[in-house]
Every structure is written in C-alpha cells, then in structure tokens.
Amino acid sequence: MSKELVFYTNPMSRGRIARWMLEEVGAPYRTEVLDYGTTMKAPEYLAVNPMGKVPAIRHGDTVVTECAAICAYLADAFPDAGLAPAPADRGDYYRWMFFTAGPLEAAILDKTLGVELPDDKKMMAGYGCYDDTVDALERAVTGKQFVAGDRFSAADVYVGSHIMWGTQFGTLPTRPAFEAYIAALAARPAHVRASELDDAAMPAQPAQPEPA
Known part of the structure; x- marks a missing residue:
C-alpha cells in the first residue's frame, strides 16, 4: 500500500x-x-x-x-x-534553491520592513545587501530556460515562485531576465492547475452593499 x-x-x-x-x-x-x-x-x-x-x-x-x-x-x-538532477549534477540545483530560501528571503524582508544595514554591518548579513542579492538572482536566470541545468526541476518551482511573487507585488524589480524566465513557468499545466485549486480554496469575500 x-x-x-x-x-x-x-x-x-x-x-x-x-x-x-x-x-x-x-x-x-x-x-x-x-x-x-x-x-x-x-x-x-x-x-x-x-x-x-x-x-x-x-x-x-x-x-x-x-x-x-x-x-x-x-x-x-x-x-x-x-524533478531533481542526478546527484552529481545538483550544484546549481541546491545552490539556487537555498540561496532563495536564505539570502533572498532575508534581503526582501529587510527591504520591505525598511531595514537598512549600515555599510560596516553588511558583512554580518548572509545576503550582504539587497541590490547585490537581486543582481545575483538575475545572473542566475539570465539567458536560461531553467535555473539548474537543461531541464525543469524543483528548483524552478521554488525560485520561479519567488520571482513571480516578487515582481507581482513589487518586492523584486521587474527586469527582462526575470520576465523571460517566469513566462514559460507560469504557463506550465501543473502551475495552472495549482493556481486554480488555490484560487478555489480562497475564502469567499463578503457581499458588497448596493449603492444607495
């Protein structure tokens, strides 16, 4: 079973x-x-x-x-x-998945909260500074269909989700490399199905009163 x-x-x-x-x-x-x-x-x-x-x-x-x-x-x-490369080919797979989970998330949160690290303290943060983190992410996807190798993987689910959300809600800048990378990901049948299921599970909005 x-x-x-x-x-x-x-x-x-x-x-x-x-x-x-x-x-x-x-x-x-x-x-x-x-x-x-x-x-x-x-x-x-x-x-x-x-x-x-x-x-x-x-x-x-x-x-x-x-x-x-x-x-x-x-x-x-x-x-x-x-959805995972062979063990010997997982360098970029692990690298960019956990870069996104660690430095990128932290950099975005601090930016959103208005936390500005003084120059002499930036080396204490895992992400260094927001701009360097975003630039590194951009280089990771520039000219690539997939972030880790020549086929779609779990890393694209995770990294792609963060870029989709970030560019949609303004926590990441809109850059051509980001837009090109996420365009094909958003059209994947599994992504479309997942979005439909989650949208259907959203709580119902209260009815708006009719205008007087």
Missing part, C-alpha cells in the same frame, strides 16, 4: 509553492486547509509543525515543513517525476 500524502496549507500562504510542486509530482494527495490563528495553532496541527505555520506535508510517517525542503523532498520521494 502506498503512503498517504497529506498537504497542509492555506491559499494565502507559501503553500502555493508546495501545491505547485505537488501538481508537478502528480501523486495523489489529500489537502487540509487551515485557518490562521485557529486550526493552524490548534494542538492537532502543532503536533505536525510546532511553529503553527503552513505549508507542511505528511508522507506516511514522514513530516516535512519549509517550502524549499518540501520541494526537495518531493523530488526525491517521487523520482519518476524527474
């Missing part, structure tokens, strides 16, 4: 990244949508993720949290999907 795969998420979260990865994998999974402040902080879910955050997956007895880890795990757990 195959292991049950359970996906814990909220459509207004980084769970959208994991959903896309699950759709790329193509294995059946069950979704549990959790609400902020209630079921996400309930004892039942805290037993899955003590941080009380989504996404998370449970695959049989194995629990994985953190989007980059979920993407890497699913690529290895379902090798027939072909």
Whole structure:
C-alpha cells in the first residue's frame, strides 16, 4: 500500500509553492486547509509543525515543513517525476534553491520592513545587501530556460515562485531576465492547475452593499 500524502496549507500562504510542486509530482494527495490563528495553532496541527505555520506535508510517517525542503523532498520521494538532477549534477540545483530560501528571503524582508544595514554591518548579513542579492538572482536566470541545468526541476518551482511573487507585488524589480524566465513557468499545466485549486480554496469575500 502506498503512503498517504497529506498537504497542509492555506491559499494565502507559501503553500502555493508546495501545491505547485505537488501538481508537478502528480501523486495523489489529500489537502487540509487551515485557518490562521485557529486550526493552524490548534494542538492537532502543532503536533505536525510546532511553529503553527503552513505549508507542511505528511508522507506516511514522514513530516516535512519549509517550502524549499518540501520541494526537495518531493523530488526525491517521487523520482519518476524527474524533478531533481542526478546527484552529481545538483550544484546549481541546491545552490539556487537555498540561496532563495536564505539570502533572498532575508534581503526582501529587510527591504520591505525598511531595514537598512549600515555599510560596516553588511558583512554580518548572509545576503550582504539587497541590490547585490537581486543582481545575483538575475545572473542566475539570465539567458536560461531553467535555473539548474537543461531541464525543469524543483528548483524552478521554488525560485520561479519567488520571482513571480516578487515582481507581482513589487518586492523584486521587474527586469527582462526575470520576465523571460517566469513566462514559460507560469504557463506550465501543473502551475495552472495549482493556481486554480488555490484560487478555489480562497475564502469567499463578503457581499458588497448596493449603492444607495
């Protein structure tokens, strides 16, 4: 009997990244949508993720949290999907996935919060400075269809999601290299399916009153 795969998420979260990865994998999974402040902080879910955050997956007895880890795990757990390079070819795969999870996320958060590091403290931050981090990401995808090698991988799910969100919401600048890289990714059938599923799970908006 195959292991049950359970996906814990909220459509207004980084769970959208994991959903896309699950759709790329193509294995059946069950979704549990959790609400902020209630079921996400309930004892039942805290037993899955003590941080009380989504996404998370449970695959049989194995629990994985953190989007980059979920993407890497699913690529290895379902090798027939072909979403991870051969072990000897994983330099860029690991490099850019975890660059995005670490330096890029930190640089974007500080920029969004208005945190400005003084020049003599920049070497203390893993990302150095926002501009250098964004420039490095741009070089990683310039002239490339995929960020790690010559085929689509879990790294494209993770890196591509961050570039899509960042350019959409203004936390990353719009640059030709970013637009060219994400255009084909956004059109992938698995990405389209994942977006439709998450959009359908969005809470209903309250009806607006009729104008007087």
